[in-house]
Amino acid sequence: MADKPKKGGLGRGLGALIPSGPGPDAGDAVRPTIGSGAADVIFGDAGKKKAQVPGAPTFNGTNRTQPPKSMRKAVADKSAAASAAQAAQSEDYGARYAELPIGSIVPNSKNPRQVFDEDDLGELIHSIKEFGLLQPIVVRRAPDDDGYELIMGERRWRAASKAKLKTIPAIIRDTADEDMLRDALLENIHRVQLNPLEEAAAYQQLLEEFGVTQAELADRLGRSRPVITNTIRLVQLPVPVQKRVAAGVLSAGHARALLGVKGDEVAVAQEQIADRVVREGLSVRATEEAVTLYNRDGSAPAPRKRTPTPPPEFATAAAERLADTWDTRVSVTMGKRKGKIVVEFGDQDDFERIMSLIEGDK
Numbered sequence: 001m002a003d004k005p006k007k008g009g010l011g012r013g014l015g016a017l018i019p020s021g022p023g024p025d026a027g028d029a030v031r032p033t034i035g036s037g038a039a040d041v042i043f044g045d046a047g048k049k050k051a052q053v054p055g056a057p058t059f060n061g062t063n064r065t066q067p068p069k070s071m072r073k074a075v076a077d078k079s080a081a082a083s084a085a086q087a088a089q090s091e092d093y094g095a096r097y098a099e100l101p102i103g104s105i106v107p108n109s110k111n112p113r114q115v116f117d118e119d120d121l122g123e124l125i126h127s128i129k130e131f132g133l134l135q136p137i138v139v140r141r142a143p144d145d146d147g148y149e150l151i152m153g154e155r156r157w158r159a160a161s162k163a164k165l166k167t168i169p170a171i172i173r174d175t176a177d178e179d180m181l182r183d184a185l186l187e188n189i190h191r192v193q194l195n196p197l198e199e200a201a202a203y204q205q206l207l208e209e210f211g212v213t214q215a216e217l218a219d220r221l222g223r224s225r226p227v228i229t230n231t232i233r234l235v236q237l238p239v240p241v242q243k244r245v246a247a248g249v250l251s252a253g254h255a256r257a258l259l260g261v262k263g264d265e266v267a268v269a270q271e272q273i274a275d276r277v278v279r280e281g282l283s284v285r286a287t288e289e290a291v292t293l294y295n296r297d298g299s300a301p302a303p304r305k306r307t308p309t310p311p312p313e314f315a316t317a318a319a320e321r322l323a324d325t326w327d328t329r330v331s332v333t334m335g336k337r338k339g340k341i342v343v344e345f346g347d348q349d350d351f352e353r354i355m356s357l358i359e360g361d362k
Contacts, residue, residue: 138153196234273294
């Protein structure tokens with residue numbers, strides 16, 4: 001017995017929550033669009049052709065068999081009830097799906113993300129050209145009611161524009177001004193797309209615009225208050241250090257460790273320790289130790305100089321013997337597990353001479 005086709009439960013549920021606008025007439029052929037993948041994700045397989053069930057009545061042309069009048073009335077009543085329920089849900093959730101002209105959408109001016117990696121964007125452009133855009137963007141009506149304003153998905157919108165798409169799948173949602181920055185911030189935080197400085201600036205902007213405390217902001221964003229506090233403090237670092245954090249040269253952990261520097265010339269010390277972190281590749285733990293030493297001694301610790309270990313006697317004797325035999329400088333060094341012989345030569349002729357001596361000793 002053939003398996004019955006499975007129904008898309010998740011897609012059907014989202015489709016009920018986010019109803020689409022009026023579709024084409026039933027008699028028109030439905031042409032797949034670049035956003036058809038997104039529509040499938042949102043609405044399941046409602047628009048696909050249904051498989052014929054054996055024994056079910058068929059309706060072909062004018063000679064189709066009409067179902068009983070009572071059945072037609074029941075189906076009509078059920079469809080009307082479903083339409084009414086869908087309309088009510090649309091009003092409740094204030095969102096619907098549509099394919100919008102790309103030119104009618106403007107970016108979110110409150111988006112905390114300012115840096116878009118060109119390589120990642122190029123990969124997304126290629127994917128959109130090959131498979132279409134599978135995840136719709138989220139927009140709202142522009143305040144002047146002329147077009148739409150992005151809430152989430154600026155990277156997808158940019159890539160779709162560069163892929164020369166005419167329309168883009170979108171969820172149109174009612175969003176107040178005070179929620180624009182919050183929604184954009186949450187999307188980027190959950191996708192780990194903001195660098196620490198962008199995240200700190202976004203938190204600071206939320207605090208200033210909405211007049212909330214750090215504890216209230218942490219509660220609204222679902223984050224702990226210490227995380228909010230320590231992230232906001234990153235904007236207190238000197239500009240050269242901030243640039244390294246934004247570029248990913250210094251991690252957020254390194255930056256937080258540098259905030260522990262105390263004294264009269266904090267900024268200078270932070271830059272000096274940051275230079276050492278980059279130069280020596282210090283870990284966060286080593287950076288914390290460097291800051292502790294600075295706070296105790298009042299100066300940035302100088303890098304440790306390694307005292308060279310003298311080579312063992314057998315290595316020195318071997319180097320002298322080989323140097324006399326090959327008439328060139330030879331050094332023999334010994335590490336913890338293995339040693340190394342270095343033979344110097346002047347030019348190609350000297351190299352060939354030494355090689356002939358080595359091969360002649362075999």
